[in-house]
Amino acid sequence: MEERMKEMKKAAEPPDEGAKPAKKRNRILHLLSEMWPAYLIEVVVIIVGISITLVLEEWRDHGKERELESVYLTNLAADIESDRRSLHYASSSTDTLLAAGEDIQQFVETPDQHLLTAARINQDVRALISRPKFLSHDATFSELKSSGNLHLIKDIQLNWLLFSYYSKAENIKENQEAEQLATIELSGRYFLQWFSLDGSEESPVFRNPGGVKALATNAEFRNHVLARIGTRQELQRLYKDTDSLASQLLGILHPKE
DSSP states (O other): OHHHHHHHHHHHSOOOTTHHHHHHHHHHHHHHHHHHHHHHHHHHHHHHHHHHHHHHHHHHHHHHHHHHHHHHHHHHHHHHHHHHHHHHHHHHHHHHHHHHHHHHHHHHHOTTTTOOOHHHHHHHHHHHTOOOOOOOOOHHHHHHHHTTOGGGOOOHHHHHHHHHHHHHHHHHHHHHHHHHHHIIIIIHHHHHHHSOTTSOSOOHHHHSTTGGGGGGGOHHHHHHHHHHHHHHHHHHHHHHHHHHHHHHHHHHHSOOO
16 A cells, blocks of 8 residues: 555656656657758758859859950950051152141241242142141940950050050140140141132231241241241151050950961
8 A cells, every 4th residue: 555655656756757858869869860861962962052153153254344445345346446556648749748847848948949938838838737626436445444354355565555555545635635735726827817728828927028938037927837847847756656555466366266
């Protein structure tokens, strides 16, 4: 009877709480020991999937960049080819201008041996005050800079030549603007006042005592001629230097097969 009471008392006591966590821990460890290969495979699959996605995205981005680079290079080549035509026009016209200036200078230095008629001087003066201009086509290069896409041009030499070329082109533009102002305000005003640019010999300078020959000793006339020649010689050097850079650029943009 006494033993029976002890068993009933023991059954009425609350169960030992410390055993439950131990059992739970054991169960979790058991599950992990059984399932860890599946978990590991799943993690590896996720990592591989993300890596493949990133590689594909990078490949697509590189493909788009290569296509965009090709478009930029094609447009740059077209711009520079247009520039070369403009440079050749400006350079050829400047040769004509300088030849007229040389003709006048020979007359000024040796008027007896190189005497010019009034019509010839008028013709030379018209050529001397002309202002052939080089116009740069820089839309593509400006777009490259403003869009932040210069990194697409991978060729370091090409990058350097592009900056050198467009720096020269900007220098030409500034010099041409300065020349235009000087021609309009100084030389142009003088020549228009004293010469008949329509070819007529009825101009004020030719009616002065001494006529055509007197121009050889006219300091103002000589100074304006020298100023025009000097300005155009500087521009001619810039035209030729820029054309040389353009030729190098096209050699890279259109390599020989």
